[in-house]
Amino acid sequence: MRPLVVIGFLGSTLDASKFGPSRWNKWRPSVGLAMHDDLRVDRFVMLHGSQHVRLAEYIAEDIAAVSPETTVDRRLLSFDNPWDFEEVYGKLLDFARAEPFDPDSEDYLIHITTGTHVAQICLFLLTEARYLPGRLLQTQPKRGMPTGAPGSWNVIDLDLSRYDSIATRFAAASAESTSFLKSGIDTRNAGFNRMIDEIEQVAIRSRAPILLMGPTGAGKSQLARRIYELKRLKHHVKGPFVEVNCATLKGDGAMSALFGHRRGAFTGAAADRPGLLRTADTGTLFLDEIGELGLDEQAMILRAIEDKRFLPVGADKEVGSDFQLIAGTNRDLAQAVAEGRFRDDLFARLNLWTFTLPGLAERREDIAPNLDYELDRHAERDGMRVTFNREARDRYLAFACGAEARWPGNFRDLAASVTRMATFSPKGRIDLDCVDAEVARLGRLWSSGTQSTDDLDRLLTPDQIAALDPFDRVQLAHVVETCSRSRSLSEAGRTLFAASRSRRTSANDADRLRKYLARFDLSWQQITER
Template identity: 80%
Template sequence: MKPLVAIGFLGSTLDSGKFGPSRWNKWRPSVGLCMHEDLRIDRFVLLHGTSHGRLAEYVADDITSISPETQVDRRVIDFANAWDFEEVYGKLLDFARAYPFDPDAEDYLVHITTGTHVAQICLFLLTEAHYLPGRLIQTQPQRGSPSSAPGSWDIIDLDLSRYDSIATRFAAVAAESTSFLKSGIDTRNPAFNRMIDDIEQVAVRSKAPVLLMGPTGAGKSQLARRIYELKRLKHQVRGPFVEVNCATLKGDGAMSALFGHKKGAFTGAATDRPGLLRTADTGTLFLDEIGELGLDEQATILRAIEDKRFLPVGADKEAASDFQLIAGTNRDLGQCVRQGTFRDDLYARLNLWTFTLPGLRDRREDIAPNLDYELDRFAERESTRVTFNKEARDRFLAFACAPDAEWHGNFRDLASSVTRMATLSPKGRIDLDGVEAEIARLKRAWVQGDATDNDLAAILSAEQLETLDPFDRVQLAHVLDTCRKSRSLSEAGRTLFAASRTRRASSNDADRLRKYLARFDVSWSDL
């Protein structure tokens, strides 16, 4: 059994007694908690004010005398007004954040019998919010025998329906958590804010995998790290945050990087390697671009999620790792399942908590607050504060929020843009000329980076491109992209004609696709 730690206030009235043998005939909650044969307290964190130091010492000595195995850890917390909800909650929150809790190694009980009613309510709220990672316990005199020293104990819940003021305070703490996930950015997009509210609830209440979907640059990596930091703040994890971009894991090295290997498992394996999953033990593993993993790696990841066990390369004994998983992707994993490139059982396991991050073009109202955030980040990195003058800021926001602003790289593009303007403003002020130069730079990059025309230019001649209507450009670019991602002409045809093929007597998709490509003088071998 894990050691049991009790946390509670010294009762200035209930825990006091005459300094003599008769005190053992009185029920004293803190002392009585340590007198039960069926409740072994290994450590008692006794909270008290400076003015009650002598009583705290006396109670600690009595606990030691009747329960030598109990270590008493006295902690001083002084309140200017012990009936002030805000002060009591704030100081107890500071205590909870600073205390070295280790839920994997210890169990915790929060004793709410002693202290003021305000203190008891605040202890309840902090326990429900997982800042105190334990269960609530209440003690009372033995029924029918008020002089019995041990009394009785119960694990309990409290009805907070009548405490509206503290419920409001609790709501403020929840809002603080969602702001934490947003890096303190005052985002204005309603859909994004609702999603962050949901993620906050999932982060502190669930250990199941979380899947973050969205385009490149939408902020998946940053949000994953904030989820981890919130979980750590709420004592949900205590290990490290381990991040890997699965697109960089190729071939035989992918299994070794993820699951580790034994010395001599293959040529070049000169030493044992723990692997990323073992490194993430008791922490969080973020697999970015999980859709890029091979089917073998996906199968092993699935077992590691479900059983917390996996087999390192070249090992004959399984390894264990108790990690929490966050996965990220810019692919449509549902479509990948249909194409056979992603396991349906792994997708089903990941799809419990799926959140899709919108791109910058779908959150234009959030450009202004993110502009301020990026300037703050620049100041932190470079130790130099740079600001816009009003005319320059208005001009940049008008351009950035316009319907024709592309923002291919989403928030990553915005961050780079702000960095460039700030760096090229040595006087600490971004002016209109600097903004106009950056706007011109972005426009050039967006024209050069137009994915549709770039894809078509690699296959068609300039003369052919000139004859294509915009409708045909978009359609053909999608067809070419699907062909490049497919292993054969037939597979590409099945993907492109998935809906209509069920309504035809003959389903020769390869021939149908070959004829479509021939209209533009393109063959499968060209791709």
């Protein structure tokens, strides 16, 4: 048998008693845990507040008296307000993240009999979402038995699939971080860490434009948003974060999207439009892929940066907007200037604070912490904690950090890879078979010279694919693949929604699938036409 670890709160009321022999005449749940012949507790992690230290010592002594083989691991966990859901959940989440759980070597039971109702609810949610990798344990006094008897116990093995929405609603994960700009990721690459330290100083002390360079998928968009959030935290900005990929701004619509227009300025201009620059007033404007802008738009951007004023399309009067610009590009802007495709005066204005983000292949020592970060993101997004078993994690990292892993899509490739493995691990544990299948999949993907092994390139435009989050892309690719091998829309729907059919009073899987495809402007006919 594997060692059994029980985690639970000290019951400040239920476990309390007079300090004398009469205490053995009372049912005390924490002591009773160690008195069952059919429940061997090897370690009891007892959570308690600073005001209950003496009671915790007394209960630990009584547990040692009735069960010498049980180790009591006392943990101080105090709450300013034990009925404040946000505080209790946050501190328990921090506890869960810091605890070195080893589900491959130990079994865990989460005791929910003691503690406030808020604490019990939080323990339920954290267990359901797999932050606490165990089952729930409920104890109670047994009717008709002596009052000092151990009582009865029951293990509650949750059907996790039914409660995902609850976990998603309440699980607001806030990763501890050594640097706000690194999103809580404990990065190890010395060069990257030095660059982040510089960016942090610039973000706090300067309002000049910032230029983020680096390959696609290196994290420019995420870093830009973190810079904005840091400035907002320091009360340096109060307006919104406005982001646009300049590659999506084409033709006459680019001027209107950026600078706005007046009603009647051109055919179809039925109302005034403020434009992205006006929307970003007192905030931050992130122009990703700024190298894709036309020369006319570049000239107006330069004027807006320097004078805080510009002319909307069709207007005869300038408007003002005071924003900080962050620009991103995967192009060599100096070369673009030499070729006449980018204005030298705008490049000079942007080049005050220029930072080049390395690709994932140049930061292989950061793959392990980023792997954990992507698993955290999956848990936050889906309310389901998925982890590797030890051998699977070692196997994946050996591949990911090795020379054969090229990572052409950088962190987008890693995010998509984690999403696939998590999706194909419904029990919450990524095993060796899952890793081997993913390694083979990545090998095929990279050897084919494309970042797609699915059928989406045939069905969606490059801009539509670029707008998909890795999670949505993996899910949509699976749906498209299922449709392609099904004989009808109804058959595909039955396959895709098989698990939830039993929980619905009526099932129209075809209509449900049709509506899902419509979100991406797709239809059954488009997918099945070859």
